[in-house]
Amino acid sequence: MATVSPSWNYTLHLPHDPRAPGIARGTLRLILTAHGMPELTPTAELLAAELLANSHCHTKGPYALRLRSAEPGRLRVAVWDTDPHVPPGFSTAPAPPPPPDAEHGRGLPLVRACADSWGASALRELGGSRAGKLLWAECGGRAAAW
Numbered sequence: 001m002a003t004v005s006p007s008w009n010y011t012l013h014l015p016h017d018p019r020a021p022g023i024a025r026g027t028l029r030l031i032l033t034a035h036g037m038p039e040l041t042p043t044a045e046l047l048a049a050e051l052l053a054n055s056h057c058h059t060k061g062p063y064a065l066r067l068r069s070a071e072p073g074r075l076r077v078a079v080w081d082t083d084p085h086v087p088p089g090f091s092t093a094p095a096p097p098p099p100p101d102a103e104h105g106r107g108l109p110l111v112r113a114c115a116d117s118w119g120a121s122a123l124r125e126l127g128g129s130r131a132g133k134l135l136w137a138e139c140g141g142r143a144a145a146w
Contacts, residue, residue: 008035009068014052016062021052024065031067032075040075040140046114047137050107051079054135057104059083066134078136086120086133111137 012027014020028048032041048065055063061082068076090108098106112118115137122133 007068007070009066011067012065014063014065016056016060018056020063021049021056024052025049028065028067028077035069037069037073037075037140040073043114043139044075044077047077047111047139048079050111051077051135051137054087054107055079055081058087061132066136074138074140076136076138078134080123080132080134082132084122084124084131084133086122086135090118090120090135108135111135115139 010027010031012024014024025045025048028045029041032038032044044067052063052065059081063079063081066076066078066080068078070076087108090112097109098104116139118135118137120133120135123131
């Protein structure tokens with residue numbers, strides 16, 4: 001008997017703490033296992049790790065990991081943070097590669113290379129405290145409208 005897999009989503013709010021990205025990756029692994037999607041774990045964890053590291057390194061406030069599956073076998077990994085500035089090369093043409101000895105600048109190109117689709121949104125909330133940006137990447141099958 002075939003069953004319909006309902007869509008699901010989770011949001012994990014994280015403080016600006018060096019332990020937060022590791023906790024978020026562990027949570028991602030648990031969620032994918034619980035939903036029978038362990039085959040997506042390596043790619044999803046890499047995407048989450050790079051997006052979380054970007055938020056942790058380049059912002060001072062809290063951030064959040066959002067996981068969403070609207071289609072069976074497909075996952076959207078998104079990270080929200082308080083800075084509305086979308087990093088160069090993520091939502092537009094690729095930025096030039098960093099120098100070989102640079103300590104930063106490889107994470108978002110890695111996301112673009114490993115994700116099936118990706119994007120960014122600058123968020124503006126008049127009078128609200130939840131402005132910032134949302135960077136996302138999808139993996140696992142064909143692209144979903146979201």
